[in-house]
Every structure is written in structure tokens, then in C-alpha cells.
Amino acid sequence: MSNDERNLSGDQPQPNGDYFSDQVEREISVTAAKAAAEAARRRAKEAIAAAAEQSRGEKLTIKTNSGWVHGRLEDVDGKFIRSWRGIPFGADTSGPNRFRAPQPVEPWEGIRYCNEFGPVAPQPTYSWHDRIIGSEDCLHLDVVRPDTDEELPVVVYFHGGSFIVGSSHMLMLRGFQLAEAMNVVYVSINFRLGALGYLDLRSLSDDCVANPAVMDQLLALQWVQDNISAFGGDPNSVTAMGESAGGAAVLTLMASPAAKGLFHRAIAQSSPVGMIHSRTQSTWWARELVKRMALPRGSTVDALREAEGADIVRAGQSMMWRNGEILHLNSSYSPTVDGDLIPDHPLEVFARGEQMDIPLLIGTNSDEASFSKFVFQREHIRQRAALRLLASYDEDNAPGVVEAYGGAANRSEFAELLADALFWAPSIRVAQSHALKNSTWMYRFSYASKALRALGLGAMHSMELSNVFGDLSASRASLLLKMGSSEEMEELTVVMQRHWANFIHFGRPGDDWPIYTTSASDAKENKHPAPDAERHGLALQGKPPVHRATMVFDVPHTVVYDPRGERRKAWNDYNMLEWGLGRPDILAKIEFLIEGLSP
Known part of the structure; x- marks a missing residue:
């Protein structure tokens, strides 16, 4: 070689x-x-x-009030379901229709083939660039049902996404497995988002409405009432269901007289309903949007109608992240108390018993804000941040709440405080108020895979959707979910889907889930231990009743009475109704602006 x-x-x-x-x-x-x-x-x-x-040509071709639509069959694990994608229920909301009440879609001739999902509402992509996706011609909905001719109860789903992002056809929310497993007609809707849907601009000029997105939701619910029977859905058995911002949408609609009769049961998962905007708060953000758009200070809504929709979305993102208001729990976007469509803060409406008189299933996750464990590195910074978060709403009672969380000094207690402020404490208020009005069931989702627990994330925000929708692979955390026991996930999915389906069909979950009661609700109903006392969480043999039954979804699942009772009591006197009360200088400035706009 x-x-x-x-x-x-x-x-x-x-x-x-x-x-x-x-x-x-x-x-x-x-x-x-x-x-x-x-x-x-x-x-x-x-x-x-x-x-x-x-x-099945005839079964897939449906006549709606606006025209004929033709759907498609979807193969779900070897079973067919019927699906209609991108059915328009409202007209284009761009240009002169921007910031105005939605209009019904113009009728069409012939058959509209609904084989593709409609465009999402304009929204950011949260990527390295500032690309905006979506169209203002976004008022579409999707319908899914089993491949049968049976008349079925209806679920109308409101997607989450902080009132900023999301769509009816996010992979998790398409509802194919849910419709089949729960035997329902599933309707998922699009509505306007961010500055185009959840910002009250009446402080700029009165040629707009305070709540465009809420009006979109009402129009979709009316479409369901007018058309769903043609798809085999029962218009007299409609459940409004949503998670996160979608859960807040459900509770807000329950507090709106305009929604009366449009749905008959409600499911609110992880709802931040305490974040509803006051007129003062909306004025703050309307002025901030004008500033970020580089428009003259005296600009009206007409100037925003002439702007590119994508530029408004970009400006809305800029004002949300760059002025530090998120550290005061001052969210940029939310429904607004306008005195008409939303007559008062939903928590006030529920407290007065003026909300819809319908069954309610409500709950939160154990680790909704676990990401916040990694936000602040030092204890004293976390403590200051915790007080700042709560003091913007109630400066007097904020210290007592923070103290109930050990001063929010360590990472876990700070994350629990933030999660409870956003989701759990408002949901408890809703549950105990609604228990005086109608049957209420409370849950807490605590299941986390080994990987999620090892990372310190636990039962994060939206993790329960994989079990409710029965689609593990659709979750953004699917890899982490799969790094655990598939048997446990399947077991929990079966349990949760059974309870959700039972509630949707009959207005109550399974018999092993006791109703949520308080001493006040017992007194109002003049309840005493009765033959079904165990189901209602009441003790037998003359013992005092046991209240606040909460189904804890874990493996195994169990019922706990008044979980975290001491922390619940710490929130009793805290005023979570109006941002700005602990910031008198800013409040005075905005009140001056409002007074200057008054006739």
C-alpha cells in the first residue's frame, strides 16, 4: 500500500x-x-x-338564513364527524365598519363550500419580527357534530388568548374529538381582538361602540339560535363555554341583559373576570393608542379608521408591553363596563344576583401563573412587585392579602399570589354569588405530568384543555405532557369528559361531584340535611353542613371542601373591581380627561 x-x-x-x-x-x-x-x-x-x-351529500348541505352551506366529513380515529368550516355570520369589520357594531353577513346565492377555515382576527405572531396575521373580515364560525341525525345539545366555544390572539380553529379547539366523545354539536367562533375589538374608544369620539368583540359574540349566539337546528342542534339547549379570556367572555355575557335567552348553561375555565375595564381605564388606553400611533392628541376614531389595521395592532402591542402597566395588573384589553351592554362590573352583577339564572360550572388550575416563578430573581423585588400588583386596585387591603402568601417572598408563593389574583379569587367570588342564584359546581385542575412537575411548572394555565378536548397532541406542551403516564392522562380525560358532557346534556355534572354551597346559599334556600345531602356536600346525622365542595382533577380525582380556606378569606375584603384606586395621581388625570369630554 x-x-x-x-x-x-x-x-x-x-x-x-x-x-x-x-x-x-x-x-x-x-x-x-x-x-x-x-x-x-x-x-x-x-x-x-x-x-x-x-x-351523505344531503346531510352536509344545510340551508342557513344567509344561504346554503356544504360541509365535509372528518376522519377522527376511524370515525367520521360532520364539519362546516368558516361559515360567515357577520360582515367585514374593516374601514367604515371598524369599531362599530357588527352587521349580519350579506346573503349569498348558490352553495357556499365550507371546507376551509375562515381568516383569524388581526393579531400579532409573537415572533422575531412584527408580522401581523389575519383579516378584519373575520366573523366566521365552525360547526362540528357526530355523523348521525340525532338532535343534540349545543356547545358554543369562546377561545382564549388574553383578548389579543386566538381563533375558532386553533388546533386544540377544533372540537373533533370533543363532539364525538360528548355527543354534541360544537360551534367555535371568531370575534375581533385587541385594539380592534376590546378597546373602548368613546373618549376619542362617540362614533363607535364600547365593546365590539362582545357584540360579535352576541351576533354569533343569535346566529346559533336562528340556524343551529338545521345542523341537528337544539337551540333550547345551548352551553356557552370558554377558557381564560373566553371564560371571562362567558361570565361577562351572563352579566349582560342582551344575552338573556341565548344560552342555557355556562362553563367558565380559568376566567380572569376581575380584569374588566372601567371607563377610566379605557380612557387611559385609548389615549395611549393615539400616542403609539403617532397621531395628534385630538385625533378621533375616524383617524384610526383610516389607518392600516396591522398598524393599529402593532401600536396596541407596543403600548401593552412597553409602558410597564402590566406590573399594575392594568391589562390593555378587556370588555368595558359601558352602562348598557355591560351595565356594571360582572362581579357586581353577580353579587346583586342580576346575572343569568342558569347552571354554572367554573374552576381554575393549580399553577396558572407558574411561569412567574422565573420573572424576579430577588426576594425583596418579588415582595415589592406583589404589593404593586394589588395596590393599584385596593391599596388598603393589599398588604393583608400579600401577607397570606408569606409576603410573596419565595418564587412559589409569588406565582400563587399572581395566579389567584387573576383567576382563582375572582372565580370564587363568582361561584359563591351564583350559588345564591342557581346550581354551581367548582373545580380545581391539579394534574401535571412528571416533566411539568420536574420543571416546576405544574398544572399550568390551559393544561386542562387537553383532557376536556381529548386531544393530547394538539397542546403546545404536548411533548411535556407525553413525558408522563399515558394511562393517567387517558383516565383523567375520561373522567373530565364525562362530567363536562353530563353538564352539557343535563345541566349538572356526574353524581360524584357535589354542588357548591355556602352558608349564605343554604340560608337562602332554607336547606337542611336531606336524603341527597351527600351529593350536595351536606353532612348527615345533624352535623353542620360542609360547604364549598370542589372537585380536584388529578389522578385520582377527589372532592375537597373549602380548599385553601385561609387564603380565600384573605381576599374577602379586597376590592378587585376597579383599577386605579391606589394610584390617585393617574386617576385624577384621567378623570379630568373624562370630564372634559362630557357635554
Whole structure:
């Protein structure tokens, strides 16, 4: 062997070229065979679906008030469901329609093929650039149902996303598995978001409405009443259901007289309903938007109508993240108390018993804000931040609440305080108020995979959706969820879907979930221990009743009475109704602006 040959080979025997060539060819052949087999399976499924669609042509072609729509069959784990994507229920909201009440969609001729999802509402992408996606022609909804002719109860779903992002057809929310597992007609809706939907601009001029997004939701609910029977849904059995901002939308609608009769049960998951805007708060953000748009101070809504919608969304993002108001729990976007559509803060409406008289299922997750464990590095900074968060609403009672969380000095207690301020404490207020009005059930979702627990994240915000919707792979944390017991996830999914389905069909979850009661609700109903006392959380044999039954969803699931009772009591006197009370200088400035706008 020559020196050159030894250097090239490293004194190692060289492989036979023919052998390796054959090996590569075999691997390519195997890969090609797998791809061909997969393509063949896909073509077979498509052929079966096409044949099924042809045979069900009449079932997929539906007459609505606006025109005919034709849907498609979806294959879900070997079962077909019927689906109609992107049905318009409202007209384009751009240009002269921007910031105004939505209008019904113009009727069309012929058959509209609803095979593709409609455009999302304009929203940021949270990427390295400031690209905005979506269209202001976004008022569309999607309908899904089992492939049967049975009349079924209806679920109308309001997506979350902090009132800023989201859509009816996010992968998790398409509802294919939910509709099949719970045997319901599932309707998921789009509505305006961010500065285009959740910002009251009446302080700039009165040529607008205070709550465009809420009006979109009402229009969608009216569409359901007018059209859902054609899809096999029962318009007299409609459950409004939502998570996060969508949960707040549900509770807000329960407090709106305009929504009366449009739905008959409510499910509110992880609702930040305490964040509803006052007129003062809306004025603050309207002026901030004008500033971020680089418009003259005296600009009216007309100037914003002439601007590009994407520029408004970008300006809205800028004002939300760059002025530090999030550290005061001063959210940029939310429904606004306008004295008409939303006559008062929903928590006040519930406290007075003026909300809808319908059954309610409500709850939160154990670790809603676990991400905040990593926000502040030092104890004294966390403590100051905790007081600042709460003092903007109630300066007098904020210290007592913070003290109930050990001063919020360590990471876990700070995260629990933030989660409770946003989600748990307002939900408790709603539950105890509604228990005086109608049947109420409270839950706490505490399940977390081993990976989520190891990372200190626990049962994060929105984690329960994987179990309710029955689609583990659709979660943004699917990899972390899969790093655990699939048997546990399946067990919990079966339990939760059983309770949700029972509530949707009959207005109550399963019999092993006691109703939520308080001493006040017992007194109002003049309740005493009765044959069904165990179901209602009441003790037998003359013992005092046990209140505040809460279903804890974990493996195993269990019922706990008044969980975290001491912390619940710490929130009793805290005023969570109006931002700004602990910031008198800013409040005075904004009140001056409002007075200057008065006739």
C-alpha cells in the first residue's frame, strides 16, 4: 500500500464499495416503500371519505338564513364527524365598519363550500419580527357534530388568548374529538381582538361602540339560535363555554341583559373576570393608542379608521408591553363596563344576583401563573412587585392579602399570589354569588405530568384543555405532557369528559361531584340535611353542613371542601373591581380627561 493510500485510509481496512452501495440502495428502497405505503393509506382514507361524503351529500348541505352551506366529513380515529368550516355570520369589520357594531353577513346565492377555515382576527405572531396575521373580515364560525341525525345539545366555544390572539380553529379547539366523545354539536367562533375589538374608544369620539368583540359574540349566539337546528342542534339547549379570556367572555355575557335567552348553561375555565375595564381605564388606553400611533392628541376614531389595521395592532402591542402597566395588573384589553351592554362590573352583577339564572360550572388550575416563578430573581423585588400588583386596585387591603402568601417572598408563593389574583379569587367570588342564584359546581385542575412537575411548572394555565378536548397532541406542551403516564392522562380525560358532557346534556355534572354551597346559599334556600345531602356536600346525622365542595382533577380525582380556606378569606375584603384606586395621581388625570369630554 502506498503512503498516500495509508494516509487516506488511516491504516484501516476500506469497506467494499459494492456492499455499501447495496446497503444505501436497500435503505432508500425501504424509505420509499414506507412513503408509498403511507401515500396509499392516505389515498385510501381520502377515497373512503369522498365516497362517504357523496353518500351523505344531503346531510352536509344545510340551508342557513344567509344561504346554503356544504360541509365535509372528518376522519377522527376511524370515525367520521360532520364539519362546516368558516361559515360567515357577520360582515367585514374593516374601514367604515371598524369599531362599530357588527352587521349580519350579506346573503349569498348558490352553495357556499365550507371546507376551509375562515381568516383569524388581526393579531400579532409573537415572533422575531412584527408580522401581523389575519383579516378584519373575520366573523366566521365552525360547526362540528357526530355523523348521525340525532338532535343534540349545543356547545358554543369562546377561545382564549388574553383578548389579543386566538381563533375558532386553533388546533386544540377544533372540537373533533370533543363532539364525538360528548355527543354534541360544537360551534367555535371568531370575534375581533385587541385594539380592534376590546378597546373602548368613546373618549376619542362617540362614533363607535364600547365593546365590539362582545357584540360579535352576541351576533354569533343569535346566529346559533336562528340556524343551529338545521345542523341537528337544539337551540333550547345551548352551553356557552370558554377558557381564560373566553371564560371571562362567558361570565361577562351572563352579566349582560342582551344575552338573556341565548344560552342555557355556562362553563367558565380559568376566567380572569376581575380584569374588566372601567371607563377610566379605557380612557387611559385609548389615549395611549393615539400616542403609539403617532397621531395628534385630538385625533378621533375616524383617524384610526383610516389607518392600516396591522398598524393599529402593532401600536396596541407596543403600548401593552412597553409602558410597564402590566406590573399594575392594568391589562390593555378587556370588555368595558359601558352602562348598557355591560351595565356594571360582572362581579357586581353577580353579587346583586342580576346575572343569568342558569347552571354554572367554573374552576381554575393549580399553577396558572407558574411561569412567574422565573420573572424576579430577588426576594425583596418579588415582595415589592406583589404589593404593586394589588395596590393599584385596593391599596388598603393589599398588604393583608400579600401577607397570606408569606409576603410573596419565595418564587412559589409569588406565582400563587399572581395566579389567584387573576383567576382563582375572582372565580370564587363568582361561584359563591351564583350559588345564591342557581346550581354551581367548582373545580380545581391539579394534574401535571412528571416533566411539568420536574420543571416546576405544574398544572399550568390551559393544561386542562387537553383532557376536556381529548386531544393530547394538539397542546403546545404536548411533548411535556407525553413525558408522563399515558394511562393517567387517558383516565383523567375520561373522567373530565364525562362530567363536562353530563353538564352539557343535563345541566349538572356526574353524581360524584357535589354542588357548591355556602352558608349564605343554604340560608337562602332554607336547606337542611336531606336524603341527597351527600351529593350536595351536606353532612348527615345533624352535623353542620360542609360547604364549598370542589372537585380536584388529578389522578385520582377527589372532592375537597373549602380548599385553601385561609387564603380565600384573605381576599374577602379586597376590592378587585376597579383599577386605579391606589394610584390617585393617574386617576385624577384621567378623570379630568373624562370630564372634559362630557357635554
